[in-house]
Amino acid sequence: MTDTGEAMLxxxxxxxxxxxxxxxxxAxxxxxxGAARLQGRGEVLAAWVQVLPGQGLLGSGLVLGLRVMKLDGAHELDATVPLAAVSDRLARRQSAGDVSAALQLPPMRVTPSWAAISPPRSGWVPRGEVTHVALVQTARDGIEAVARGTPAGAGAAAVASLRARVWGRQLSDDSAAPPAGxxxxxxxxxxxxxxxTGTVLTSGPWTRLSLRNGEVLAR
Known part of the structure:
Protein backbone atom coordinates (compact mmCIF):
# COMPACT_ATOMS: atom_id res chain seq x y z
CA MET A 1 0.00 0.00 0.00
CA THR A 2 1.37 3.42 -0.94
CA ASP A 3 0.53 7.04 -0.18
CA THR A 4 0.63 9.17 -3.32
CA GLY A 5 -1.36 12.23 -2.33
CA GLU A 6 -5.04 12.99 -2.62
CA ALA A 7 -7.19 13.42 -5.71
CA MET A 8 -10.58 15.10 -5.97
CA LEU A 9 -13.64 13.72 -7.72
CA ALA A 27 -18.90 -4.33 -2.73
CA GLY A 34 -11.44 -5.23 -1.16
CA ALA A 35 -10.53 -2.29 -3.36
CA ALA A 36 -12.05 -0.09 -6.05
CA ARG A 37 -10.29 0.99 -9.20
CA LEU A 38 -11.54 4.48 -10.06
CA GLN A 39 -10.87 5.64 -13.60
CA GLY A 40 -11.89 9.20 -14.41
CA ARG A 41 -11.85 10.09 -18.10
CA GLY A 42 -13.35 13.43 -19.01
CA GLU A 43 -16.79 13.61 -17.42
CA VAL A 44 -17.12 9.85 -16.81
CA LEU A 45 -16.06 7.78 -13.81
CA ALA A 46 -15.64 4.02 -14.22
CA ALA A 47 -15.69 2.35 -10.80
CA TRP A 48 -14.40 -1.24 -10.87
CA VAL A 49 -14.57 -3.78 -8.04
CA GLN A 50 -13.66 -7.45 -7.78
CA VAL A 51 -16.50 -9.82 -6.97
CA LEU A 52 -14.65 -13.13 -7.33
CA PRO A 53 -10.90 -13.70 -7.66
CA GLY A 54 -9.39 -15.41 -10.66
CA GLN A 55 -7.13 -18.44 -10.48
CA GLY A 56 -3.98 -19.35 -12.35
CA LEU A 57 -1.89 -17.26 -14.72
CA LEU A 58 -4.89 -16.39 -16.90
CA GLY A 59 -7.09 -15.35 -13.99
CA SER A 60 -9.78 -17.88 -14.88
CA GLY A 61 -12.93 -17.35 -12.83
CA LEU A 62 -12.33 -13.63 -12.27
CA VAL A 63 -15.56 -11.62 -11.95
CA LEU A 64 -15.56 -7.81 -11.93
CA GLY A 65 -18.30 -5.28 -11.37
CA LEU A 66 -18.38 -1.95 -13.23
CA ARG A 67 -20.49 1.09 -12.41
CA VAL A 68 -20.27 4.18 -14.60
CA MET A 69 -21.08 7.59 -13.13
CA LYS A 70 -21.31 11.17 -14.34
CA LEU A 71 -18.64 13.65 -13.24
CA ASP A 72 -18.70 17.44 -13.31
CA GLY A 73 -15.93 18.74 -15.54
CA ALA A 74 -12.95 16.99 -17.07
CA HIS A 75 -11.03 14.47 -14.96
CA GLU A 76 -7.92 12.38 -15.60
CA LEU A 77 -7.56 9.77 -12.88
CA ASP A 78 -6.68 6.12 -12.43
CA ALA A 79 -6.44 5.19 -8.76
CA THR A 80 -7.05 1.92 -6.92
CA VAL A 81 -8.04 2.56 -3.31
CA PRO A 82 -9.27 0.41 -0.40
CA LEU A 83 -13.06 0.20 -0.18
CA ALA A 84 -12.83 0.72 3.57
CA ALA A 85 -10.96 4.00 3.09
CA VAL A 86 -13.61 5.31 0.68
CA SER A 87 -16.35 4.33 3.14
CA ASP A 88 -14.48 6.17 5.89
CA ARG A 89 -14.23 9.33 3.78
CA LEU A 90 -17.93 9.21 2.97
CA ALA A 91 -18.82 8.69 6.64
CA ARG A 92 -16.70 11.68 7.65
CA ARG A 93 -18.43 13.83 5.03
CA GLN A 94 -21.80 12.88 6.44
CA SER A 95 -20.81 13.52 10.06
CA ALA A 96 -19.41 16.93 9.07
CA GLY A 97 -22.63 17.85 7.26
CA ASP A 98 -20.88 18.17 3.90
CA VAL A 99 -23.57 18.38 1.20
CA SER A 100 -21.27 19.11 -1.74
CA ALA A 101 -20.90 16.80 -4.72
CA ALA A 102 -17.12 16.47 -4.34
CA LEU A 103 -15.11 13.66 -2.78
CA GLN A 104 -11.45 13.86 -1.86
CA LEU A 105 -10.08 10.37 -2.34
CA PRO A 106 -8.01 8.80 0.42
CA PRO A 107 -4.26 8.96 -0.27
CA MET A 108 -3.71 5.20 0.12
CA ARG A 109 -3.14 3.25 -3.10
CA VAL A 110 -3.24 -0.53 -3.42
CA THR A 111 -2.18 -2.83 -6.26
CA PRO A 112 -4.42 -5.92 -6.38
CA SER A 113 -3.60 -8.23 -9.27
CA TRP A 114 -7.07 -7.90 -10.81
CA ALA A 115 -6.62 -4.15 -11.32
CA ALA A 116 -3.93 -4.86 -13.92
CA ILE A 117 -6.32 -6.98 -16.03
CA SER A 118 -8.31 -4.93 -18.53
CA PRO A 119 -11.26 -6.37 -20.46
CA PRO A 120 -11.36 -5.52 -24.18
CA ARG A 121 -13.11 -2.31 -25.21
CA SER A 122 -14.36 -3.67 -28.54
CA GLY A 123 -15.11 -6.89 -30.37
CA TRP A 124 -18.10 -7.84 -28.19
CA VAL A 125 -20.57 -10.25 -29.80
CA PRO A 126 -24.14 -10.59 -28.44
CA ARG A 127 -24.89 -14.15 -27.25
CA GLY A 128 -28.30 -13.93 -25.63
CA GLU A 129 -30.25 -12.55 -22.69
CA VAL A 130 -30.86 -13.45 -19.05
CA THR A 131 -33.77 -12.32 -16.88
CA HIS A 132 -33.74 -10.64 -13.50
CA VAL A 133 -35.54 -13.66 -12.02
CA ALA A 134 -32.86 -16.06 -13.28
CA LEU A 135 -30.05 -13.86 -11.94
CA VAL A 136 -31.56 -13.46 -8.49
CA GLN A 137 -32.47 -17.14 -8.13
CA THR A 138 -29.02 -18.25 -9.26
CA ALA A 139 -27.35 -15.85 -6.81
CA ARG A 140 -29.51 -17.00 -3.90
CA ASP A 141 -29.02 -20.67 -4.72
CA GLY A 142 -25.27 -20.19 -4.92
CA ILE A 143 -25.08 -18.29 -1.63
CA GLU A 144 -27.05 -21.08 0.04
CA ALA A 145 -24.85 -23.78 -1.53
CA VAL A 146 -21.67 -22.09 -0.30
CA ALA A 147 -23.08 -21.63 3.20
CA ARG A 148 -24.35 -25.21 3.36
CA GLY A 149 -21.12 -26.67 2.02
CA THR A 150 -18.79 -24.78 4.34
CA PRO A 151 -18.55 -26.64 7.67
CA ALA A 152 -17.21 -24.99 10.79
CA GLY A 153 -13.43 -24.95 10.79
CA ALA A 154 -13.10 -25.39 7.03
CA GLY A 155 -9.74 -24.15 5.76
CA ALA A 156 -9.35 -21.25 3.38
CA ALA A 157 -8.31 -23.55 0.52
CA ALA A 158 -11.42 -25.71 0.93
CA VAL A 159 -13.70 -22.68 1.00
CA ALA A 160 -12.02 -21.18 -2.08
CA SER A 161 -12.39 -24.48 -3.96
CA LEU A 162 -16.08 -24.71 -3.09
CA ARG A 163 -16.76 -21.12 -4.13
CA ALA A 164 -14.94 -21.69 -7.42
CA ARG A 165 -17.12 -24.74 -8.17
CA VAL A 166 -20.40 -23.07 -7.21
CA TRP A 167 -19.83 -19.77 -8.97
CA GLY A 168 -18.11 -21.31 -11.98
CA ARG A 169 -21.23 -23.21 -13.04
CA GLN A 170 -23.18 -21.83 -15.99
CA LEU A 171 -26.65 -20.36 -15.48
CA SER A 172 -28.09 -22.85 -17.97
CA ASP A 173 -27.16 -25.62 -20.38
CA ASP A 174 -26.73 -23.08 -23.15
CA SER A 175 -23.03 -22.96 -24.08
CA ALA A 176 -23.24 -19.16 -24.20
CA ALA A 177 -24.75 -18.88 -20.71
CA PRO A 178 -22.71 -16.79 -18.26
CA PRO A 179 -21.19 -18.30 -15.09
CA ALA A 180 -23.21 -18.15 -11.87
CA GLY A 181 -20.64 -15.77 -10.39
CA THR A 197 -33.21 -8.25 -18.77
CA GLY A 198 -29.44 -8.48 -19.12
CA THR A 199 -27.61 -8.85 -22.41
CA VAL A 200 -24.80 -11.42 -22.57
CA LEU A 201 -21.83 -10.68 -24.84
CA THR A 202 -18.46 -12.35 -25.36
CA SER A 203 -15.05 -11.24 -26.63
CA GLY A 204 -12.25 -13.81 -26.60
CA PRO A 205 -12.06 -15.34 -23.10
CA TRP A 206 -14.26 -12.61 -21.63
CA THR A 207 -18.01 -12.66 -20.95
CA ARG A 208 -19.93 -9.46 -20.29
CA LEU A 209 -23.36 -9.05 -18.72
CA SER A 210 -24.81 -5.66 -19.54
CA LEU A 211 -27.58 -4.41 -17.24
CA ARG A 212 -29.38 -1.13 -16.70
CA ASN A 213 -27.43 -0.20 -13.57
CA GLY A 214 -24.02 -1.68 -14.33
CA GLU A 215 -21.85 -4.20 -16.09
CA VAL A 216 -20.42 -7.52 -14.94
CA LEU A 217 -17.34 -8.94 -16.66
CA ALA A 218 -15.82 -12.40 -16.23
CA ARG A 219 -13.09 -14.55 -17.72
Missing part, protein backbone atom coordinates in the same frame (compact mmCIF):
# COMPACT_ATOMS: atom_id res chain seq x y z
CA UNK A 10 -16.37 16.21 -8.53
CA UNK A 11 -19.69 14.60 -9.38
CA UNK A 12 -22.46 16.06 -11.52
CA UNK A 13 -24.92 15.68 -8.62
CA UNK A 14 -24.67 14.86 -4.94
CA UNK A 15 -27.02 11.92 -5.57
CA UNK A 16 -24.35 10.41 -7.82
CA UNK A 17 -21.82 10.61 -5.01
CA UNK A 18 -24.35 8.94 -2.72
CA UNK A 19 -24.74 6.22 -5.35
CA UNK A 20 -20.98 5.64 -5.19
CA UNK A 21 -21.33 5.17 -1.43
CA UNK A 22 -24.05 2.56 -1.91
CA UNK A 23 -21.96 0.77 -4.53
CA UNK A 24 -18.91 0.69 -2.25
CA UNK A 25 -20.98 -0.63 0.66
CA UNK A 26 -22.38 -3.42 -1.52
CA UNK A 28 -17.63 -4.45 0.86
CA UNK A 29 -20.37 -6.97 1.70
CA UNK A 30 -18.57 -9.29 -0.73
CA UNK A 31 -15.04 -8.45 0.40
CA UNK A 32 -14.54 -6.17 3.40
CA UNK A 33 -10.84 -5.85 2.54
CA UNK A 182 -21.96 -13.06 -12.70
CA UNK A 183 -25.40 -13.49 -11.15
CA UNK A 184 -23.84 -13.03 -7.70
CA UNK A 185 -22.28 -9.77 -8.88
CA UNK A 186 -25.42 -8.44 -10.55
CA UNK A 187 -27.59 -9.24 -7.53
CA UNK A 188 -25.26 -8.13 -4.74
CA UNK A 189 -24.06 -4.95 -6.45
CA UNK A 190 -27.65 -3.89 -7.22
CA UNK A 191 -27.29 -3.91 -10.99
CA UNK A 192 -30.61 -5.62 -11.77
CA UNK A 193 -34.22 -4.68 -11.05
CA UNK A 194 -37.56 -6.57 -11.33
CA UNK A 195 -38.22 -5.61 -14.95
CA UNK A 196 -34.64 -5.88 -16.21
Missing amino acids: RFAEVETLQDLGTYVAR RSLDAD MALAAHTLGFTGPDD
Whole structure:
Protein backbone atom coordinates (compact mmCIF):
# COMPACT_ATOMS: atom_id res chain seq x y z
CA MET A 1 0.00 0.00 0.00
CA THR A 2 1.37 3.42 -0.94
CA ASP A 3 0.53 7.04 -0.18
CA THR A 4 0.63 9.17 -3.32
CA GLY A 5 -1.36 12.23 -2.33
CA GLU A 6 -5.04 12.99 -2.62
CA ALA A 7 -7.19 13.42 -5.71
CA MET A 8 -10.58 15.10 -5.97
CA LEU A 9 -13.64 13.72 -7.72
CA ARG A 10 -16.37 16.21 -8.53
CA PHE A 11 -19.69 14.60 -9.38
CA ALA A 12 -22.46 16.06 -11.52
CA GLU A 13 -24.92 15.68 -8.62
CA VAL A 14 -24.67 14.86 -4.94
CA GLU A 15 -27.02 11.92 -5.57
CA THR A 16 -24.35 10.41 -7.82
CA LEU A 17 -21.82 10.61 -5.01
CA GLN A 18 -24.35 8.94 -2.72
CA ASP A 19 -24.74 6.22 -5.35
CA LEU A 20 -20.98 5.64 -5.19
CA GLY A 21 -21.33 5.17 -1.43
CA THR A 22 -24.05 2.56 -1.91
CA TYR A 23 -21.96 0.77 -4.53
CA VAL A 24 -18.91 0.69 -2.25
CA ALA A 25 -20.98 -0.63 0.66
CA ARG A 26 -22.38 -3.42 -1.52
CA ALA A 27 -18.90 -4.33 -2.73
CA ARG A 28 -17.63 -4.45 0.86
CA SER A 29 -20.37 -6.97 1.70
CA LEU A 30 -18.57 -9.29 -0.73
CA ASP A 31 -15.04 -8.45 0.40
CA ALA A 32 -14.54 -6.17 3.40
CA ASP A 33 -10.84 -5.85 2.54
CA GLY A 34 -11.44 -5.23 -1.16
CA ALA A 35 -10.53 -2.29 -3.36
CA ALA A 36 -12.05 -0.09 -6.05
CA ARG A 37 -10.29 0.99 -9.20
CA LEU A 38 -11.54 4.48 -10.06
CA GLN A 39 -10.87 5.64 -13.60
CA GLY A 40 -11.89 9.20 -14.41
CA ARG A 41 -11.85 10.09 -18.10
CA GLY A 42 -13.35 13.43 -19.01
CA GLU A 43 -16.79 13.61 -17.42
CA VAL A 44 -17.12 9.85 -16.81
CA LEU A 45 -16.06 7.78 -13.81
CA ALA A 46 -15.64 4.02 -14.22
CA ALA A 47 -15.69 2.35 -10.80
CA TRP A 48 -14.40 -1.24 -10.87
CA VAL A 49 -14.57 -3.78 -8.04
CA GLN A 50 -13.66 -7.45 -7.78
CA VAL A 51 -16.50 -9.82 -6.97
CA LEU A 52 -14.65 -13.13 -7.33
CA PRO A 53 -10.90 -13.70 -7.66
CA GLY A 54 -9.39 -15.41 -10.66
CA GLN A 55 -7.13 -18.44 -10.48
CA GLY A 56 -3.98 -19.35 -12.35
CA LEU A 57 -1.89 -17.26 -14.72
CA LEU A 58 -4.89 -16.39 -16.90
CA GLY A 59 -7.09 -15.35 -13.99
CA SER A 60 -9.78 -17.88 -14.88
CA GLY A 61 -12.93 -17.35 -12.83
CA LEU A 62 -12.33 -13.63 -12.27
CA VAL A 63 -15.56 -11.62 -11.95
CA LEU A 64 -15.56 -7.81 -11.93
CA GLY A 65 -18.30 -5.28 -11.37
CA LEU A 66 -18.38 -1.95 -13.23
CA ARG A 67 -20.49 1.09 -12.41
CA VAL A 68 -20.27 4.18 -14.60
CA MET A 69 -21.08 7.59 -13.13
CA LYS A 70 -21.31 11.17 -14.34
CA LEU A 71 -18.64 13.65 -13.24
CA ASP A 72 -18.70 17.44 -13.31
CA GLY A 73 -15.93 18.74 -15.54
CA ALA A 74 -12.95 16.99 -17.07
CA HIS A 75 -11.03 14.47 -14.96
CA GLU A 76 -7.92 12.38 -15.60
CA LEU A 77 -7.56 9.77 -12.88
CA ASP A 78 -6.68 6.12 -12.43
CA ALA A 79 -6.44 5.19 -8.76
CA THR A 80 -7.05 1.92 -6.92
CA VAL A 81 -8.04 2.56 -3.31
CA PRO A 82 -9.27 0.41 -0.40
CA LEU A 83 -13.06 0.20 -0.18
CA ALA A 84 -12.83 0.72 3.57
CA ALA A 85 -10.96 4.00 3.09
CA VAL A 86 -13.61 5.31 0.68
CA SER A 87 -16.35 4.33 3.14
CA ASP A 88 -14.48 6.17 5.89
CA ARG A 89 -14.23 9.33 3.78
CA LEU A 90 -17.93 9.21 2.97
CA ALA A 91 -18.82 8.69 6.64
CA ARG A 92 -16.70 11.68 7.65
CA ARG A 93 -18.43 13.83 5.03
CA GLN A 94 -21.80 12.88 6.44
CA SER A 95 -20.81 13.52 10.06
CA ALA A 96 -19.41 16.93 9.07
CA GLY A 97 -22.63 17.85 7.26
CA ASP A 98 -20.88 18.17 3.90
CA VAL A 99 -23.57 18.38 1.20
CA SER A 100 -21.27 19.11 -1.74
CA ALA A 101 -20.90 16.80 -4.72
CA ALA A 102 -17.12 16.47 -4.34
CA LEU A 103 -15.11 13.66 -2.78
CA GLN A 104 -11.45 13.86 -1.86
CA LEU A 105 -10.08 10.37 -2.34
CA PRO A 106 -8.01 8.80 0.42
CA PRO A 107 -4.26 8.96 -0.27
CA MET A 108 -3.71 5.20 0.12
CA ARG A 109 -3.14 3.25 -3.10
CA VAL A 110 -3.24 -0.53 -3.42
CA THR A 111 -2.18 -2.83 -6.26
CA PRO A 112 -4.42 -5.92 -6.38
CA SER A 113 -3.60 -8.23 -9.27
CA TRP A 114 -7.07 -7.90 -10.81
CA ALA A 115 -6.62 -4.15 -11.32
CA ALA A 116 -3.93 -4.86 -13.92
CA ILE A 117 -6.32 -6.98 -16.03
CA SER A 118 -8.31 -4.93 -18.53
CA PRO A 119 -11.26 -6.37 -20.46
CA PRO A 120 -11.36 -5.52 -24.18
CA ARG A 121 -13.11 -2.31 -25.21
CA SER A 122 -14.36 -3.67 -28.54
CA GLY A 123 -15.11 -6.89 -30.37
CA TRP A 124 -18.10 -7.84 -28.19
CA VAL A 125 -20.57 -10.25 -29.80
CA PRO A 126 -24.14 -10.59 -28.44
CA ARG A 127 -24.89 -14.15 -27.25
CA GLY A 128 -28.30 -13.93 -25.63
CA GLU A 129 -30.25 -12.55 -22.69
CA VAL A 130 -30.86 -13.45 -19.05
CA THR A 131 -33.77 -12.32 -16.88
CA HIS A 132 -33.74 -10.64 -13.50
CA VAL A 133 -35.54 -13.66 -12.02
CA ALA A 134 -32.86 -16.06 -13.28
CA LEU A 135 -30.05 -13.86 -11.94
CA VAL A 136 -31.56 -13.46 -8.49
CA GLN A 137 -32.47 -17.14 -8.13
CA THR A 138 -29.02 -18.25 -9.26
CA ALA A 139 -27.35 -15.85 -6.81
CA ARG A 140 -29.51 -17.00 -3.90
CA ASP A 141 -29.02 -20.67 -4.72
CA GLY A 142 -25.27 -20.19 -4.92
CA ILE A 143 -25.08 -18.29 -1.63
CA GLU A 144 -27.05 -21.08 0.04
CA ALA A 145 -24.85 -23.78 -1.53
CA VAL A 146 -21.67 -22.09 -0.30
CA ALA A 147 -23.08 -21.63 3.20
CA ARG A 148 -24.35 -25.21 3.36
CA GLY A 149 -21.12 -26.67 2.02
CA THR A 150 -18.79 -24.78 4.34
CA PRO A 151 -18.55 -26.64 7.67
CA ALA A 152 -17.21 -24.99 10.79
CA GLY A 153 -13.43 -24.95 10.79
CA ALA A 154 -13.10 -25.39 7.03
CA GLY A 155 -9.74 -24.15 5.76
CA ALA A 156 -9.35 -21.25 3.38
CA ALA A 157 -8.31 -23.55 0.52
CA ALA A 158 -11.42 -25.71 0.93
CA VAL A 159 -13.70 -22.68 1.00
CA ALA A 160 -12.02 -21.18 -2.08
CA SER A 161 -12.39 -24.48 -3.96
CA LEU A 162 -16.08 -24.71 -3.09
CA ARG A 163 -16.76 -21.12 -4.13
CA ALA A 164 -14.94 -21.69 -7.42
CA ARG A 165 -17.12 -24.74 -8.17
CA VAL A 166 -20.40 -23.07 -7.21
CA TRP A 167 -19.83 -19.77 -8.97
CA GLY A 168 -18.11 -21.31 -11.98
CA ARG A 169 -21.23 -23.21 -13.04
CA GLN A 170 -23.18 -21.83 -15.99
CA LEU A 171 -26.65 -20.36 -15.48
CA SER A 172 -28.09 -22.85 -17.97
CA ASP A 173 -27.16 -25.62 -20.38
CA ASP A 174 -26.73 -23.08 -23.15
CA SER A 175 -23.03 -22.96 -24.08
CA ALA A 176 -23.24 -19.16 -24.20
CA ALA A 177 -24.75 -18.88 -20.71
CA PRO A 178 -22.71 -16.79 -18.26
CA PRO A 179 -21.19 -18.30 -15.09
CA ALA A 180 -23.21 -18.15 -11.87
CA GLY A 181 -20.64 -15.77 -10.39
CA MET A 182 -21.96 -13.06 -12.70
CA ALA A 183 -25.40 -13.49 -11.15
CA LEU A 184 -23.84 -13.03 -7.70
CA ALA A 185 -22.28 -9.77 -8.88
CA ALA A 186 -25.42 -8.44 -10.55
CA HIS A 187 -27.59 -9.24 -7.53
CA THR A 188 -25.26 -8.13 -4.74
CA LEU A 189 -24.06 -4.95 -6.45
CA GLY A 190 -27.65 -3.89 -7.22
CA PHE A 191 -27.29 -3.91 -10.99
CA THR A 192 -30.61 -5.62 -11.77
CA GLY A 193 -34.22 -4.68 -11.05
CA PRO A 194 -37.56 -6.57 -11.33
CA ASP A 195 -38.22 -5.61 -14.95
CA ASP A 196 -34.64 -5.88 -16.21
CA THR A 197 -33.21 -8.25 -18.77
CA GLY A 198 -29.44 -8.48 -19.12
CA THR A 199 -27.61 -8.85 -22.41
CA VAL A 200 -24.80 -11.42 -22.57
CA LEU A 201 -21.83 -10.68 -24.84
CA THR A 202 -18.46 -12.35 -25.36
CA SER A 203 -15.05 -11.24 -26.63
CA GLY A 204 -12.25 -13.81 -26.60
CA PRO A 205 -12.06 -15.34 -23.10
CA TRP A 206 -14.26 -12.61 -21.63
CA THR A 207 -18.01 -12.66 -20.95
CA ARG A 208 -19.93 -9.46 -20.29
CA LEU A 209 -23.36 -9.05 -18.72
CA SER A 210 -24.81 -5.66 -19.54
CA LEU A 211 -27.58 -4.41 -17.24
CA ARG A 212 -29.38 -1.13 -16.70
CA ASN A 213 -27.43 -0.20 -13.57
CA GLY A 214 -24.02 -1.68 -14.33
CA GLU A 215 -21.85 -4.20 -16.09
CA VAL A 216 -20.42 -7.52 -14.94
CA LEU A 217 -17.34 -8.94 -16.66
CA ALA A 218 -15.82 -12.40 -16.23
CA ARG A 219 -13.09 -14.55 -17.72
